[in-house]
Structures are given as C-alpha cells and as structure tokens.
Amino acid sequence: MKRLAVVCIVIAAAVSAWTIQASAMDGNEVLKKVDEVQSASKDSVADIVMILKGKDATTKERSMKVWRRHYRDKDDWSLLKFVSPADIKNLGFLSLADDKMYLYLSAFDRVRRIAFHARKESFAGSDLSNDDLSTGKYSSHYDAKIVREEGDDYVLELKRKPSSERIYPRVTAWVDKKEFTVSKMDLYDDSNRLWKTSTIKNERIQGYWTPVEISMKDVTKDHTTIMKISKITYDTGLKDEIFTERYLKRDVKGD
C-alpha cells in the first residue's frame, strides 16, 4: 500500500511537472512543435481531392497528386500535379526552399517562376492562394504567443515576422496541447480583417499525424474549398530529383 502511494505520488509529480513544462512553453515553442509534427516523416505521397463549393451549392472537383519531402531544420519541398479536370491536367506546382516556386503550364508546356506578387492569387480557382502551397515552416515566418487555452487547445496568435512576405500578416491557430496538431485557423488580410477560416481534421496514419481533410472558407466570398486526402503513403524514399523542373514537366501517371 505504501509502495502504491509512492508510485501515485511519482506519477502525480511527473504529470504535474509535464503540465508545468507544457504550460511553460511559449507560443514560439508551440509553433516549432507544430512544424515538427508536420514534418515528422521523411516524405509523403498523397492523392488529394479538392472540392470547390459555391454559396449556391454548386461544386467543382479537382484531383491532384502531391509529393512532399520533409525536413526538420529547413523548408520542405513539394511537387503538386493536377490529375483532373482535363483542362488543367498536368498543371504542376513546385515549391522549394527559400520560397522558390515554379508553375508548369501544361497547355503551353512552359515553366514559370512564381514571383511573390502572385502569391495572393487564387490557386486553380480555389480558396487557397498560391502562398498556401509554400513549404516554409510557420516558425520561420511567424512569431507566436499563446493568447488563451480552449479545452485541449492552445490558441496561438501568429504575427508575421518583418522579414517574411507571407500573405497573411496575422493568423489565429488552434493547436492541440498534446499532439501539436492544428485544428483550426483564422487568417487575416493586410487590413486586419478576417479573410479566411480553415478547419482541419487530423488522423494518425502510419504513425504520423495527417491533415486528412482541410476546409478553407473565404469569408469575403462565402466560398469554400475542401481538400480531402484519399490516399497517403509516408516514408517512400522519394529521391531529390522528383523536386526538379524535369519532374514538374512530366506528365502525371494515371496509376
């Protein structure tokens, strides 16, 4: 009995120590944890369905394949290729470190560099901007502070760093205290008005937290884009050459 009491005390002490440590984390540390969770695997290959929903309930659907290489200490790399519809099939988007982004226009068989000014533009008619596809770490571009706690979440207030050119100067993010996954984000424009809200459903797949469904709503247009991962595989051993212009120009396979 005495032994049990000691064990209980030790556990209680450990839990409280963890709680103290957790609550002692500042916003930037939480944000770094978020980055770590998002780049936990070495790489991933995902099939994604994008659904565009207008306020009149009309929908449009696009499907794409995304290859992503994750790094803990630097920006990720990402290659995205549209599979459908036919008019944008093979349109590709390559995002590399240091905010280098390239667009492959399949209709013209031409690769174009995406300058910063084009980051605000809608990505393929969706509610995502080109900037949303950049692979930079949150902690590289934002300073964060915990403004409050809501249930199991920290509510972080992200302020764009002076050196960053991200299109959202201010972001509010709901981050799970234990898993450091993001479940919701409010994204503001330069006038500090709410521009978009994003809700994210996370699931653990192959041991990695995965945003299996992301809903992005443009509140100014009452239009929503839902991105669902229909298939994802982690740690496939993607080679560096995937993230090059020549793979950007390659036709996406139908398999």
Next chain:
Amino acid sequence: MIEGRLTLPRAHDAQACPALRREGHPGSPACAKHAAAFVCAAALVLACAATLKAQDEGSRSFDLKGTVKLYGSVYTEDDASDRYDPHEALDYAINRGELHLKLDGYVSEKVSYKSHLAFTYGMRHDVRDLSQLEVQESGTEQETDLSTELKAASITVMDLGTAGVDLTVGRQRIRWGTSDEYNVIDNLNPVDYGNVFSFDPDYFVEHLPMDGFNLEYRLPTEWELKAQFVYLLSFRPASLPEGFKERITDLMEDELEEQTAPYGFPTGEVSVDLDSSPEYWAGKGTVGVRVGGNAFNMDWGVSYFHGYAGLPLIHAISSDITLVEGTTLNALMSYPRLDVLGFDLAGEVRSVGVWAEAGCYWPEDYVVRRTAKLMSTTRTDVIRLFDRPYWKYTLGFDYTFGIGSGLYWNVQFNHGFYDEFRYTPEAGSELGLGRPGFMGGIEDYLATRVEYKFFHDELTTVLDCLLEMPDKSDVNGYSAVVVKPKLIYKPYDSTSFELAYVLITGDSRTKYGAFEKNDVVYLLTKVYF
C-alpha cells in the same frame, strides 16, 4: 507588309530529300547517310528504352486527351480597297474548327512518349456544282478544307547513361527564353507566320514542331546548372501569310519599273521563285546549345543557335529589258544562315517579376546579286542585305496588385520581332527593305496586359494592348496600336468561351497600322477531354 486573310498552318511542309531529288533514287549517299544516322540513333534510344523497360515492367500507363475548338472571327468594318482581302463588315475573317488528340504515356518509369495530332478544317462548304452534293460511294464531293498535322511525336528517356541526362527524340517543340510571349531568342522552331495576324490566341507566334534530338543534362550542383544540346535533323521553313508571294511580286514590279522607266520601256512579266531550301543532309541541321542555372535567386541562361532564318529573302534579281521579246524580271529567294548568341534572365526584384532576353544576331554575309540585261549590255551589282551583327532584346515585368482577388499587370518592351531583320542602308535605298511591315526592319514594341478574375476564375477579363513604334522619336505621328479587350468565361470545368474585339489603329505605313480596317470580333470555344 503582307495583308489579307491568312493561311491555316500547313499540314506538312515538304521535306523531301534534295539529294533524292537530284539523284532520282532513294539510295543517294547523302540520304542514305542521313537515314542511317537517324536509324542508328533511334535504335540506340529504343535499346536503352528496352533495357530500362525491362527493369521497370509494370509501370506502363498512357493517357488520351484532347481538345475540340471552334474559332470564328468577323470583320467589323468594310475595306473594299484591301488588295489582298477586300471585305465588308460581318464578312468572316476566319471560321475554322480543330480537333486535337494527344496520346502521352510511359513505357517504363524512365521512358515516356508524347504525341499530338491536330485536325483543322475550314467551315466553309464550297459547292460549285450540284453534282458535288450527290452522295457517292465515298460520300459527297463537296470541297473540304481539312488539314492534318502531327504536332508532336517524341520519346523521352530519362537518366540515359548517367543520372540527370534526358534525351528526347522525335518531333517536338523546344522553347528558349523567359519572356511571356515576345521572345527574341526562341529560334529553334520556326514561327507559323500564317497565323500571326489571325488573332487566334492559340496561334499567336505559334512555333512549328521540328524533328530532332534534345539532350539535357542537369548537373548535380547547388547552382541548378543545366546544359542542353539540340540537334534538329533538317531545316524547316516558317509558314507564310497568305499574299506573301504577291507582295514580293509587287516589290519586284516596282523594281522593274525603276529599271525600265528611264528608257521609256514598258514593264513586263515578273516572277518570284524559291531558289533552294537548305540541303537536306545531316550537316545542314540546326544546332542549339544552352547552359542555364540559378544564381542569386535568378534563373539565367546563355544560348547559341546555329541554323537558318525561317523566312526566305531575295538573293538574286535578274532582269532582261527588251522591247522585242518583252521585259522579264526573275527574283530568287533563299534562306540565309543565321547564328544567334542569346542571354536570358528571370526572377524577381522586390516582389516584382522580371525577365529579360537579348539576342545577338549574326546572319551570314548575304548579298543580293542584281543583274540587268539591257540589249547587249549586262550590268551587275551586289547589295549587301544585313547590317550585322544586330541585337534584339526584350525586358518585361509583371505584378499583381492586391485589389480584390488580384489585378494582374504585365508590361513588356521589345526591340525586334521574329520576322524582323536589320538591313543595310543600301538594301533600304536600292530594294526598299527595312521599312515597317512583315519582314521589315527592326522596330520597338510596348505590350501590356491587365487581367482580373471573377467568381473563382469562372470569368476572366483581359485587356491587351500593343504599341508599335517604328520611330520612338515620333510615337504620336508614326505608330500603331492594337487593343484587345476580351472575356473568358468558364461555366464548367474544361469548357471555355472567349469573346474578344481586336481594334487596330495607327499609321498605315506601320506593320499593324496596315491592318487598320481589319478589326475583328472573335469567339473561341474550347472543350477539353
């Protein structure tokens, strides 16, 4: 200036082997050598492909896709005085349909293929006799205006021999340059001039596909260095606007008049012929080399082109001025050799997208030999055509303003267009070359585009403007402007309608100003599948 209704892309440019024509049999040494080289190369590629395929069986896939397109344009004003294409308002300028079929795929992870077959047809049903309408075993005999063109048929082998080496063999389009539409170093594939003035946006400076080899090697460096070597099997001439030969004939008629007028002789017959195309053998193929990379966040490239100008130029004029047998003048045209050293750059400066290209053009020392035979005397003079070397360059930038969903603005300044050359003053004074117009002297252009999208890209509004400035010191008095407002509506995925008005105004002596009464409205409908 070539005016008038313009031709559709040629279905197939005749590329018959001159050696075969000369020798009269297919076994001529030049042809045999050429064919053997090509077959060997193709066999090599296929062998590599087969090896790689064996390593990666099961990763085959293919994709059949295509486009159905209708393009119709009507004139919006009368021009009965147009020598090449007199028309009234609401006359069709161009009315055509197209079906594009593309079959792409992989035979293995490293080997892929591309093909593109285009069918183009005019919508006019030309019936001259009732019997043409009677249904025969093979259908009716109505005249059809259908052309077929194989726009692409190529195989790409990746990592050929070593990692980072890609070889593409076959019919292909190889783009050089970083600017949006008005490139100055994109010379490997000749331009389809037959459609430059059609205002069909798909054919604005469309380049014709070429057959050959494109070897690219990406060096494993942090500078993202890429070396490219291109060899195109033979010369392919550019397609020409309708009325081209008539215009050259007119020019030569002026020349003949100048020769006969002093003697009071009447002018006579004028003929214009193509003397010869560059020989069809391996040594006359087009060669291109390019090295590019990324430095200081800018993509850069240095290129070298060794080939031919895609447009024919006069190199001999012979006239026989006589009263007894009638005066004749014959002009011969051929294609001059051309070397171009090119530089290109693309990147951004303070969030503004920028690009620049410069090409140093070095055509061969091309001369026009003018021989005038007057009774028993023959006078010959030689006129040097090109003032070489000369430069063409372009500089552009684009920016998206944070207005609503983003107002896109693109501006580009061009010194020189594809069809332009810098002629010597002698060629100008003696032959009338170098003035603004198709194949005229080098001019300056300022092009701008403003674009705004509504309803999540369902509706796009575009305003394109082009200012042609033959003389920058007299832009107000001696220039032309092309304004093209257009709407692109995509009611559903893979379906688009484009409605535009092309308004041209300016001095009639300029390249575009000569089309002042050729304003058109067009509707372009496309469905992708």
